[in-house]
Amino acid sequence: MRYWILSLSALIAADLMLPEPARARRVHVIKQVTQLTQGIVERPRIQQVRGELVSFVSDGDVLGPGSAHAGRREVYMWTFADDSLQRATDTAGGESYDASRVTDDFRSKRPPYIAFISTGDLVPGVGNADGNPELFLWTVETGEIRQLTQTLAPVVNALPHPSDTGDCIVFESTGDLDDNDGSYGTSGPSGYSNEDGSREVFYIDFHDNGFDNFHFTQMSDGPVGTTSAHGSVGGYFYFNQCHTLTYQSDHDQLGNGSTGTNVYEFFRQEAITKQVSLPGNLGGTSIEPIMSGAGLSSGGPSVVFASDANLFGFSTSGFQIYKMGTLTGQLRQVTLDPLGGHRRPTVSDGSSAVFFETTGEPADPDRGTKVGPPGPHNADGNSEIVRLTGRNRVHMITRTEGCTNDYATINGNGRAAAFRSDCDLVPGHNLLGQQQVMAYYEVHFREFLFKPEDCSILQGCCSTANGCYEEVLGRSYKNR
Numbered sequence: 001m002r003y004w005i006l007s008l009s010a011l012i013a014a015d016l017m018l019p020e021p022a023r024a025r026r027v028h029v030i031k032q033v034t035q036l037t038q039g040i041v042e043r044p045r046i047q048q049v050r051g052e053l054v055s056f057v058s059d060g061d062v063l064g065p066g067s068a069h070a071g072r073r074e075v076y077m078w079t080f081a082d083d084s085l086q087r088a089t090d091t092a093g094g095e096s097y098d099a100s101r102v103t104d105d106f107r108s109k110r111p112p113y114i115a116f117i118s119t120g121d122l123v124p125g126v127g128n129a130d131g132n133p134e135l136f137l138w139t140v141e142t143g144e145i146r147q148l149t150q151t152l153a154p155v156v157n158a159l160p161h162p163s164d165t166g167d168c169i170v171f172e173s174t175g176d177l178d179d180n181d182g183s184y185g186t187s188g189p190s191g192y193s194n195e196d197g198s199r200e201v202f203y204i205d206f207h208d209n210g211f212d213n214f215h216f217t218q219m220s221d222g223p224v225g226t227t228s229a230h231g232s233v234g235g236y237f238y239f240n241q242c243h244t245l246t247y248q249s250d251h252d253q254l255g256n257g258s259t260g261t262n263v264y265e266f267f268r269q270e271a272i273t274k275q276v277s278l279p280g281n282l283g284g285t286s287i288e289p290i291m292s293g294a295g296l297s298s299g300g301p302s303v304v305f306a307s308d309a310n311l312f313g314f315s316t317s318g319f320q321i322y323k324m325g326t327l328t329g330q331l332r333q334v335t336l337d338p339l340g341g342h343r344r345p346t347v348s349d350g351s352s353a354v355f356f357e358t359t360g361e362p363a364d365p366d367r368g369t370k371v372g373p374p375g376p377h378n379a380d381g382n383s384e385i386v387r388l389t390g391r392n393r394v395h396m397i398t399r400t401e402g403c404t405n406d407y408a409t410i411n412g413n414g415r416a417a418a419f420r421s422d423c424d425l426v427p428g429h430n431l432l433g434q435q436q437v438m439a440y441y442e443v444h445f446r447e448f449l450f451k452p453e454d455c456s457i458l459q460g461c462c463s464t465a466n467g468c469y470e471e472v473l474g475r476s477y478k479n480r
Contacts, residue, residue: 051416284309353414363474
C-alpha cells in the first residue's frame with residue numbers, strides 16, 4: 001500500500017520520539033474508531049457542531065470479543081472525548097439500522113438524539129409486535145427510546161435525516177401518513193396522499209421538546225412504481241430551520257417533462273416544490289442530495305448532489321458533484337474530472353467544504369501538487385475520500401490501494417468527518433480488511449491530538465505530526 005511512508009516498527013518509534021511540531025498551524029489526523037474482527041458497518045454519521053460524536057450501525061463485535069450480533073444490526077455511538085463506544089439499541093426479536101447523526105442542543109432546548117429505523121418492539125405501551133420497520137429516536141443523555149411511526153405491513157419506513165437541532169426529521173415511507181390539516185403556521189399542507197403505497201418523502205414537525213406532539217407532511221407525490229428518496233434538511237444557523245428540505249425522485253414532480261431521476265427542493269411553509277437539477281434532464285441520474293445550513297461563512301446554505309447528466313455540457317462523463325446555493329438558486333459543477341466516478345457528497349454548514357467518495361481522479365495531475373507527492377493520486381481507481389475547499393483545493397483524505405473508503409459525512413466547519421473503510425489506514429490495526437468506522441480531524445494548535453503524543457499509533461491514531469499520515473493537497477480540473 002503506497003499510502004504509508006514508513007514501516008510499522010519505524011512508525012511506532014517515530015510516534016514515541018517525535019517532538020511537538022514546531023510552528024505547525026494544523027495537523028491532519030486519522031483515527032480508527034472501531035476494532036471489529038467480524039461483522040459489517042453501515043452509515044457512519046458525525047455530529048454537526050464539534051464532530052465529537054459519531055453514530056453508526058453494525059452487527060459486529062463493536063464492544064469487544066463476543067459482543068457481535070451476527071445478522072442483527074444495532075445502533076452505536078462513539079465519543080471523541082474518552083474514545084468510548086456505546087450501544088444505543090438492544091433489539092431482541094428484530095434489528096435497528098439507518099441511524100442518523102446525533103443532533104445538537106446548540107440554540108435548542110431539545111435533547112440530542114439519534115433517529116433510526118427498527119423492526120424491534122422497543123417501547124412498552126406503544127408496541128411494534130408485528131416487527132414492521134418503524135421510525136424511532138434514542139435520546140443520548142437518558143437512553144430513552146421513542147417510537148414515532150405506527151404502521152402495518154407492507155408499509156416500510158426508512159432513512160431518517162433530522163435537522164441539526166432536531167426540530168424536524170425527513171424520512172422515507174410507503175405509508176399514507178400525512179396528517180397536516182393546515183393549522184400549523186410554519187408548515188403548509190401539501191395536499192398529497194399515498195394510498196397507492198409508492199415510496200415517498202415525508203417530514204415530521206415537532207411542536208414540543210419532549211417529542212410528544214408532532215405531525216407528518218408528505219413532500220413528494222408519485223404513482224405506483226416511482227420512488228422518491230434520500231430526504232435531507234439543513235442546519236441550525238439557517239434563518240428558519242427546516243424552512244427548506246430536499247430529496248430525489250424518479251417521478252416528474254413538476255410536470256415539466258424531466259425524465260430520469262432529479263433533485264428537488266421543498267419549501268415547508270409555502271408547501272411548494274422547485275427543481276434543483278436542471279429541467280429537461282433526459283434520462284440522467286441526479287441523486288444523493290444533502291442540504292447544508294447557512295453557517296457563519298458567506299457561502300450560505302446549499303444543496304450538493306451527484307449527477308451523471310452532464311448538466312453544463314463540460315467535457316466530463318460519469319458522476320460529478322454539483323452544488324446549488326439555496327438563496328441564490330445558482331447551480332455550479334464543482335468537480336470536472338473527465339471520467340467522473342464521484343458519489344455521495346456531503347457539505348459543511350455554510351457550504352465552504354464538500355466531502356465525497358470517488359473512484360476517479362479529482363485532482364488534475366497536470367496542475368501540480370501543492371503538498372505531497374505528484375499526481376495522479378488515484379490512478380488505480382480505488383474508492384477514496386476527498387475534501388474540496390475553495391475553488392480548486394483538493395485534499396485526498398485517503399490514498400490507498402485494493403480496498404474501499406466510502407460513506408463520508410462532514411461536521412459543520414468542515415474540519416472533521418466520519419467514514420467507513422476496510423483499509424489498513426492505521427498500520428497493523430485492520431490487517432483482516434474488516435469494515436471499520438474511521439474519523440478524520442483537522443486539528444489546530446493547542447487542540448487535542450495536535451501533539452504526536454496525543455495521537456498514538458498503538459491506540460489506532462495516525463497524524464501528520466507522528467509521521468503516520470501524509471497530507472496530499474492538489475488542484476481541481478479547470479473548466480473544459
